[in-house]
Amino acid sequence: MKETVRGVVTGVNGPIVRARGLQGIRMLDIAEVGPHRLIGEVIRLDAESAVIQVYEDDTGLKPGDEVSSSCRPLSVHLGPGLISNIYDGIQRPLVDIAALQGSHIRKGVKAPPLDMKRRWHFTPVAAAGDVLAPGAILGEVRESESVLHRILLPPGLSGKLERLAGEGDYTLEDDIFGLQGMPDFRGTLASFWPVRQQRPYAKKVSAGAPLITGQRIIDTFFPIARGGTAAIPGGFGTGKTMTQHALAKWCDADIIVYIGCGERGNEMTDVLNEFPRLTDPRSGRPLMERTVMIANTSNMPVPAREVSIYTGITIAEYYRDMGYGVAVMADSTSRWAEALRELSSRLGDMPAEEGFPPYLATRLAEFYERAGCVETLSCGEGSITTIGAVSPPGGDFSEPVTQHTTRFVRCFWALDKVLADARHYPSISWIDSYTEYIDEVRDWWNERDASWFDTRREAMHILLEDDRLQQIVKLVGPDSLPVQDQLTLFTAEMLKNGFLQQNSFDPKDMYCGTAKQIKILAIIVAFHNEARELLSRGVDLKAITSMQVVGEIIRLKSEVGDHEVQLIDEANQMMKSQFSALNAEAAPAGGGNREGAVAP
Ligand SMILES: Nc1ncnc2c1ncn2[C@@H]1O[C@H](COP(=O)(O)OP(=O)(O)O)[C@@H](O)[C@H]1O
Numbered sequence: 001m002k003e004t005v006r007g008v009v010t011g012v013n014g015p016i017v018r019a020r021g022l023q024g025i026r027m028l029d030i031a032e033v034g035p036h037r038l039i040g041e042v043i044r045l046d047a048e049s050a051v052i053q054v055y056e057d058d059t060g061l062k063p064g065d066e067v068s069s070s071c072r073p074l075s076v077h078l079g080p081g082l083i084s085n086i087y088d089g090i091q092r093p094l095v096d097i098a099a100l101q102g103s104h105i106r107k108g109v110k111a112p113p114l115d116m117k118r119r120w121h122f123t124p125v126a127a128a129g130d131v132l133a134p135g136a137i138l139g140e141v142r143e144s145e146s147v148l149h150r151i152l153l154p155p156g157l158s159g160k161l162e163r164l165a166g167e168g169d170y171t172l173e174d175d176i177f178g179l180q181g182m183p184d185f186r187g188t189l190a191s192f193w194p195v196r197q198q199r200p201y202a203k204k205v206s207a208g209a210p211l212i213t214g215q216r217i218i219d220t221f222f223p224i225a226r227g228g229t230a231a232i233p234g235g236f237g238t239g240k241t242m243t244q245h246a247l248a249k250w251c252d253a254d255i256i257v258y259i260g261c262g263e264r265g266n267e268m269t270d271v272l273n274e275f276p277r278l279t280d281p282r283s284g285r286p287l288m289e290r291t292v293m294i295a296n297t298s299n300m301p302v303p304a305r306e307v308s309i310y311t312g313i314t315i316a317e318y319y320r321d322m323g324y325g326v327a328v329m330a331d332s333t334s335r336w337a338e339a340l341r342e343l344s345s346r347l348g349d350m351p352a353e354e355g356f357p358p359y360l361a362t363r364l365a366e367f368y369e370r371a372g373c374v375e376t377l378s379c380g381e382g383s384i385t386t387i388g389a390v391s392p393p394g395g396d397f398s399e400p401v402t403q404h405t406t407r408f409v410r411c412f413w414a415l416d417k418v419l420a421d422a423r424h425y426p427s428i429s430w431i432d433s434y435t436e437y438i439d440e441v442r443d444w445w446n447e448r449d450a451s452w453f454d455t456r457r458e459a460m461h462i463l464l465e466d467d468r469l470q471q472i473v474k475l476v477g478p479d480s481l482p483v484q485d486q487l488t489l490f491t492a493e494m495l496k497n498g499f500l501q502q503n504s505f506d507p508k509d510m511y512c513g514t515a516k517q518i519k520i521l522a523i524i525v526a527f528h529n530e531a532r533e534l535l536s537r538g539v540d541l542k543a544i545t546s547m548q549v550v551g552e553i554i555r556l557k558s559e560v561g562d563h564e565v566q567l568i569d570e571a572n573q574m575m576k577s578q579f580s581a582l583n584a585e586a587a588p589a590g591g592g593n594r595e596g597a598v599a600p
């Protein structure tokens with residue numbers, strides 16, 4: 001047991017506190033500062049003094065106040081009971097929604113992150129006498145209907161299991177297991193892990209499957225692989241938070257860790273009000289049963305915002321190690337970077353670009369590096385998919401946070417102000433966005449539909465052609481374009497309205513399953529190809545674009561539910577017969593020669 005060391009405050013600069021006399025304290029140890037014993041972390045150290053970043057409001061703190069430390073690193077408490085919880089940046093439970101809205105947590109409150117009195121039903125998997133490697137499975141606890149919590153031997157421990165509790169109900173304080181040669185050790189259902197340290201795994205593996213989000217533009221055009229990284233950059237009001245919420249609600253991860261850092265408190269309140277009422281489209285269970293929230297909203301202390309993403313990602317790693325697919329959303333990494341900037345300027349660091357500290361890039365890299373698909377120590381494959389919102393001032397993507405982020409993420413969902421202003425949602429640009437995961441997810445999709453890759457490519461081609469043609473249209477108007485190009489503009493419009501746009505408030509369309517995505521995309525591309533064919537036979541473009549089925553295709557997304565995709569096949573039949581009718585009308589007039597006449 002480490003002893004407590006004591007010192008005194010020598011200087012206070014906002015949340016940055018200098019202290020003297022803390023013999024033996026190390027970097028990143030936690031300290032309790034002042035009469036309220038505010039939680040802080042040692043971020044600089046020299047022979048005489050320690051610099052402590054305080055995670056709570058330290059108004060009133062003064063030189064001479066006492067500082068103490070038990071010389072332990074800032075850690076999260078990991079165990080059953082994390083799920084459905086909402087924490088601040090240093091893992092204090094925000095039991096009350098009101099806590100988010102301004103009435104701060106009282107200074108120095110030491111609420112335990114996990115309910116220490118609640119009993120959990122434990123079923124052993126290992127047995128006394130087993131020789132266990134670090135991370136081995138000791139047993140299981142059903143944490144929620146959706147989550148089976150595997151109790152693992154903490155990664156730092158190994159050896160012969162001397163005793164293990166039998167099946168029964170235990171609190172997090174109860175002695176559950178012991179290891180040979182460690183007579184003083186009492187293993188419980190919970191454990192601690194330092195937030196700034198990655199948890200170990202066996203090795204990184206490649207994903208091979210996409211994280212399905214139910215958002216068409218993402219899944220179809222810019223998919224992210226499980227274990228991947230993505231950024232959502234966008235100016236104010238372009239839909240970053242809405243997109244993060246949609247992903248948190250609908251993506252097919254087993255566990256969601258949602259980190260609201262530096263954004264408005266009412267947005268987190270929305271999540272808290274909405275999530276308990278929503279059900280997972282796969283399991284039919286409440287979404288909260290697989291969600292952990294970390295909230296460090298704009299009204300909370302800045303240093304706690306800095307640490308909140310580490311708290312979040314450490315919890316994510318903990319569930320990954322049980323073999324789960326975890327998705328981490330951080331909204332917004334720019335507010336987090338601003339916290340870094342504020343703290344580094346108080347420390348008197350030499351600023352780099354736009355006042356950000358020189359280590360901004362390293363910190364961003366470290367955050368995204370903790371994503372990935374891994375072979376865990378004992379539970380097969382697990383993954384962390386990390387999705388960070390970026391809010392560049394003025395929507396200017398050339399600023400440092402966006403620029404550095406692009407170096408570390410492999411998926412970029414660029415939000416477009418023009419689309420948002422036109423109320424085209426999600427306003428993810430199909431021109432500026434990209435993904436590097438196509439090769440990784442291609443087989444997965446092709447197993448569901450062999451033509452997926454080609455259909456997607458054809459649709460993308462239509463959209464890119466449209467973008468090029470729009471430049472010409474601006475100069476000379478649409479009517480001077482060849483009919484084939486006019487058709488491209490028309491089909492692109494169908495793709496935008498009938499496929500890319502997806503309203504998060506439309507009950508049938510807020511989530512779109514993969515089968516529905518494939519079928520809608522295929523019908524629009526088939527329309528385009530049929531129409532091209534007819535145009536080349538001399539059929540009037542107007543006759544094609546005014547076909548009754550066109551409107552129906554555009555409405556499919558909000559009229560057809562995920563369990564009635566056969567209705568899309570019916571629309572396809574209808575389209576075919578309407579095309580046949582047009583063809584029949586055209587055939588007698590043009591005859592067989594017409595085709596030759598038009599062909600180049
Ligand atoms: N997918 C969507 N469906 C419907 N409305 C949306 C969608 N995305 C954004 N919006 C609208 O845009 C507004 C701003 O979005 P928000 O996510 O709060 O922006 P940001 O976080 O980028 O500032 C929302 O309140 C909503 O009205």
Ligand SMILES: [Mg+2]
Pocket residue numbers: 240241242263
């Ligand atoms: Mg927002």
